[in-house]
Amino acid sequence: MQLTGIHHLTAITADAPGNRRFYTDTLGLRLVKKTVNQDDTSAYHLFYADGLAQPGTDLTFFDWPAARERRGTHSISRTGLRIARDSFDFWAGRLGDAGLTRGEIATLDGRASLDFEDPEGQRFRLTEDAPGVAAAPWAKSPVPAQHQIHGLGPITISVPDLAPTDMVLTHVMAMRKVRDYASPDGQGTVHVYEMSEGGPSAELHVAVQPGLPVARQGAGGVHHVAFRVPDKPTIHAWAERLNQMRVPSSGEVERYYFRSLYFREPGGNLFEIATDEPGFAVDEPLETLGESLSLPPFLEGRRAQIEAGLRPLD
Numbered sequence: 359m360q361l362t363g364i365h366h367l368t369a370i371t372a373d374a375p376g377n378r379r380f381y382t383d384t385l386g387l388r389l390v391k392k393t394v395n396q397d398d399t400s401a402y403h404l405f406y407a408d409g410l411a412q413p414g415t416d417l418t419f420f421d422w423p424a425a426r427e428r429r430g431t432h433s434i435s436r437t438g439l440r441i442a443r444d445s446f447d448f449w450a451g452r453l454g455d456a457g458l459t460r461g462e463i464a465t466l467d468g469r470a471s472l473d474f475e476d477p478e479g480q481r482f483r484l485t486e487d488a489p490g491v492a493a494a495p496w497a498k499s500p501v502p503a504q505h506q507i508h509g510l511g512p513i514t515i516s517v518p519d520l521a522p523t524d525m526v527l528t529h530v531m532a533m534r535k536v537r538d539y540a541s542p543d544g545q546g547t548v549h550v551y552e553m554s555e556g557g558p559s560a561e562l563h564v565a566v567q568p569g570l571p572v573a574r575q576g577a578g579g580v581h582h583v584a585f586r587v588p589d590k591p592t593i594h595a596w597a598e599r600l601n602q603m604r605v606p607s608s609g610e611v612e613r614y615y616f617r618s619l620y621f622r623e624p625g626g627n628l629f630e631i632a633t634d635e636p637g638f639a640v641d642e643p644l645e646t647l648g649e650s651l652s653l654p655p656f657l658e659g660r661r662a663q664i665e666a667g668l669r670p671l672d
Contacts, residue, residue, distance in 0.1 A: 363560035365584040366416035372577035374421035386501030389648035409496035415509035427579030430571040432626035434580035436514040440487035479578035512561035517625030518568040584630035614654035
């Protein structure tokens with residue numbers, strides 16, 4: 359029983375229209391699902407992904423009127439996005455032309471990388487993808503197909519103490535600790551854990567940073583990261599595993615597009631395990647994903663009320 363990689367990452371935006379413009383027009387991602395936070399239907403939940411809306415490519419946002427994130431430890435601190443090895447010059451130019459805060463192309467943990475921030479300050483790292491990865495470009499993207507973002511990974515979390523987090527990652531979640539490297543900001547050591555066959559799409563990087571203040575979640579910050587399992591029987595097994603190991607969890611939650619299970623690791627970061635099935639085409643054609651407001655069946659009866667409470671995205 360193994361996690362197979364990163365499933366999705368959910369962050370917070372206080373500007374849903376601006377968020378949509380940036381992630382589709384600048385980053386060239388496809389809006390594959392426009393829905394609402396199922397626990398707070400006053401807020402959009404926007405999902406961006408590759409051309410086929412595949413698990414492992416989903417970058418999602420809750421639209422909440424929050425103040426900016428206060429950076430620190432006890433946080434999911436940097437979001438990795440995988441690109442082709444020969445795409446870094448293209449992206450350095452594109453991000454610079456957009457006036458974004460960005461670093462320089464560098465080698466980190468043996469891979470080419472480029473750090474940048476979105477307009478609300480969320481921290482990203484473009485990372486060289488593994489050779490031979492089959493990307494699924496979006497035909498309508500403003501970014502040329504060969505330079506489009508392949509998907510998520512690695513994801514970096516910050517904790518003040520490695521030992522308790524390591525215990526959960528290795529003994530509960532069956533990840534393997536494979537190497538470490540110095541944090542590029544000079545604040546601590548980063549330890550690399552991998553799932554399944556490994557590679558940048560299946561790595562969690564843990565930065566140990568006891569000297570940082572405690573983060574406060576907000577706009578530009580990350581809410582949670584989700585890890586992949588194939589189907590419902592597997593998530594049933596994970597729910598039982600967490601219960602047997604006495605790890606407090608949400609129990610299984612039906613999200614309609616996938617089935618989820620939530621818990622916090624000892625460093626305070628919210629983790630989710632999510633199924634690949636059934637996917638975003640369960641309620642609308644693949645060709646028109648994200649073009650209208652989608653609601654799961656248990657919210658469909660409240661559509662008029664929900665739509666009235668949402669501001670236009672355009």
